[in-house]
Amino acid sequence: MAVHHLVKRYGDATAVNGISFAVERGDFFGFLGPNGAGKTTTINAIVGLARVDGGRIEVFGRDVSTAWRKARRLIGLAPQEYNFDRYLRVREILFYQAGYYGLRPRDVTTRVDALLERFGLSAKADAFVAQLSGGMKRRLTLARALVHDPQIVILDEPTAGVDVELRLELWETLRALRREGKTIVLTTHYIEEAEALCERIGIIESGRMVALETTEGLLRSHARDELTITLAHPLQAPPPMLAHFSARLDPENACRLRFERLSPLQLSEALALLGREGIDVEAVNTERATLQDVFLALTGRGAR
Ligand SMILES: Nc1ncnc2c1ncn2[C@@H]1O[C@H](COP(=O)(O)OP(=O)(O)O)[C@@H](O)[C@H]1O
Ligand SMILES: [Mg+2]
Structure with a gap:
């Protein structure tokens, strides 16, 4: 058709x-x-x-x-x-x-x-x-x-x-x-x-x-999956050794390091680097991008 x-x-x-x-x-x-x-x-x-x-x-x-x-x-x-x-x-x-x-x-x-x-x-x-x-x-x-x-x-x-x-x-x-x-x-x-x-x-x-x-x-x-590593203790700034993964600190929660797109290999590398610095990790979460994100990006308006 x-x-x-x-x-x-x-x-x-x-x-x-x-x-x-x-x-x-x-x-x-x-x-x-x-x-x-x-x-x-x-x-x-x-x-x-x-x-x-x-x-x-x-x-x-x-x-x-x-x-x-x-x-x-x-x-x-x-x-x-x-x-x-x-x-x-x-x-x-x-x-x-x-x-x-x-x-x-x-x-x-x-x-x-x-x-x-x-x-x-x-x-x-x-x-x-x-x-x-x-x-x-x-x-x-x-x-x-x-x-x-x-x-x-x-x-x-x-x-x-x-x-x-x-x-x-x-x-x-x-x-x-x-x-x-x-x-x-x-x-x-x-x-x-x-x-x-x-x-x-x-x-x-x-x-x-x-x-x-x-x-x-x-x-x-139009949208990206996001990965979050939650730490046991808050940080002042993203750890320098994670700079090349473009890690960001969540402005609302300094225990959370956020990443766009990490391969499984990069994730294990990031976790190893944190471990080596003695930074305790509590959780790892992935938020899958949804069509809602796409819709907002394209139309700039909300729908259900
Ligand atoms: N018979 C009609 N006479 C006048 N305007 C209409 C008529 N049918 C639909 N429209 C208008 O055309 C537009 C598209 O409507 P419609 O195709 O029903 O949208 P949707 O199905 O996506 O909700 C709307 O602005 C609606 O008000
Ligand atoms: Mg209709």
Whole structure:
């Protein structure tokens, strides 16, 4: 899937301002950004729910504006907002969605039952959506996105506002889909969600892509792991023999020596040098850089 210079305006406001990115088959791509950044607008353009003012979108090499029916068949969308027909029962919602793709009920009965089972909705098959819990609605959104067995699954904020337990459960489901060979595109404003799940991440802010890289690459290029050696007694200054490791004394705690990036060999050398000077070491800790650090470095603002 490839998005080229996508532009979408609402009146005078530009919601999406020239975004480009590509998602390879089998990728788990994360589209990360604060509320209002333009994620949903981009997703809606990809699935043909929004007219675009500029740019081009391809799915499996076909332009979606000319081959939207084919493109739609290849994509399953779990939208951000619930949009269920409240007069349909859970099982009917899935059959109805299959019908939208030209699939007949008798051809999808087995699949619908399997999805109900997989998402813990079998007992609610004949219930109306109003009778479902929030978590069940989330799971139904996902089941519905999968009913026509799409190759690409797009999830727009699938865990927004859900409790921790359901979030972890949904994460496991998404990982399983990825293992089954689906290509997954997920939007989120939860940094830790993108970090936990996605192999590649695009960070969007105010309609522009401010970073587009592998998760590892983002962490490597924009944030550093830090290592701390905690001493038994405070120091006045970093020991001179550690100067070539660019050791710094923590300004808030003179027992703490901080280092950026030490190899295991350098660490044992540093510990040996401290031991030789009779400086007692109490603990060694590594703080792994997180995507939060990257996000702050790139956008200069906080998100969750
Ligand atoms: N139908 C609409 N009419 C006018 N403005 C809209 C509409 N939909 C979205 N916007 C605006 O476009 C921007 C991007 O919104 P959206 O794509 O929903 O962001 P996100 O999904 O990242 O939270 C926001 O400023 C939002 O207010
Ligand atoms: Mg959104």
